[in-house]
Amino acid sequence: MLIYKTDEQVEMMRQSAMLVSKTLAEMTAMLKPGITTLSIDKAIGEFIRDHQSIPSFLNYNGYPFNSCISVNDVVVHGFPGKYELREGDIISIDIGVILNGWHGDHAYTFAIGDPGEAVMQLIRVTKESLYKGIEKAVAGNRVGDIAFAIQEHTEKKYGYGVVRELVGHGLGKDLHEDPQVPNYGRRGSGAKLKEGLVLAIEPMINLGRRDIYTEDDGWTVRTKDGKPSVHFEHDVCVRKNKAEILSDYSIIEKAERANTNLFTQNQIAEPLA
Numbered sequence: 001m002l003i004y005k006t007d008e009q010v011e012m013m014r015q016s017a018m019l020v021s022k023t024l025a026e027m028t029a030m031l032k033p034g035i036t037t038l039s040i041d042k043a044i045g046e047f048i049r050d051h052q053s054i055p056s057f058l059n060y061n062g063y064p065f066n067s068c069i070s071v072n073d074v075v076v077h078g079f080p081g082k083y084e085l086r087e088g089d090i091i092s093i094d095i096g097v098i099l100n101g102w103h104g105d106h107a108y109t110f111a112i113g114d115p116g117e118a119v120m121q122l123i124r125v126t127k128e129s130l131y132k133g134i135e136k137a138v139a140g141n142r143v144g145d146i147a148f149a150i151q152e153h154t155e156k157k158y159g160y161g162v163v164r165e166l167v168g169h170g171l172g173k174d175l176h177e178d179p180q181v182p183n184y185g186r187r188g189s190g191a192k193l194k195e196g197l198v199l200a201i202e203p204m205i206n207l208g209r210r211d212i213y214t215e216d217d218g219w220t221v222r223t224k225d226g227k228p229s230v231h232f233e234h235d236v237c238v239r240k241n242k243a244e245i246l247s248d249y250s251i252i253e254k255a256e257r258a259n260t261n262l263f264t265q266n267q268i269a270e271p272l273a
Helices: 007-028 037-050 117-135 143-158 250-258
Strands: 067-071 074-076 090-099 102-111 168-170 177-181 198-201 204-206 212-214 221-223 229-231 234-237
Touching: 007 037, 007 090, 007 102, 007 234, 007 250, 037 067, 037 090, 074 090, 074 204, 074 229, 090 229, 102 117, 102 229, 102 234, 117 143, 117 198, 117 204, 117 229, 117 234, 143 177, 143 198, 177 198
Parallel strands: none
Antiparallel strands: 067 074, 067 090, 074 221, 090 102, 168 177, 168 198, 198 234, 204 229, 212 221
């Protein structure tokens, strides 16, 4: 069942989404070689609780951490742990919060030092595909229009692997609501989009093949070929003419540029052909 939000409810969801963005921006300043992913997760939990909120992911279906931290070939749902970040790693941080009963949920992928041109291009293209999908999140379109736009920009244009088993989703009082929002599909297929529907749109794109597997912990998802995977996610409300993005990457990007340990797109001389 699709649950549509009133304007007042969307504003409350924007507050939740903005807290996720602020948490991600705060964590961006911490990122450097040598820091453990568990220390990042602990800082995330403290920041969320300091803002009178609850981490959405903690204890969700038994998930034991505040956040999902996925490094290199981990697609999503990576367990924070003793692993120390290294020069050339990429790290996706996925955070959810519950504020005033409403969920915010989004993710951002960072490069620790220079991971090489091929991986930086994957980061750029995946982020671009997120916005290509968001452009289609307007009333009258269908879920398949979002999915097709992401797949066309990543798989068809660049030959990347678009993960099939994991999808975006509706968002609201529950962390996962209808509809599912795949990153592949046919234009004009799936549920019809109407104003007030809030979606978490999240391309998960592999440098190599799309095949994945889940580790024995039941959560950590990795690429089968061991090649890197990139994950970006925004919280978006469907509107009549233009989708409304409730989350804010600008504060994360500002923190990213200010952290000399991170490699950003503006440090690349030329894109790969």
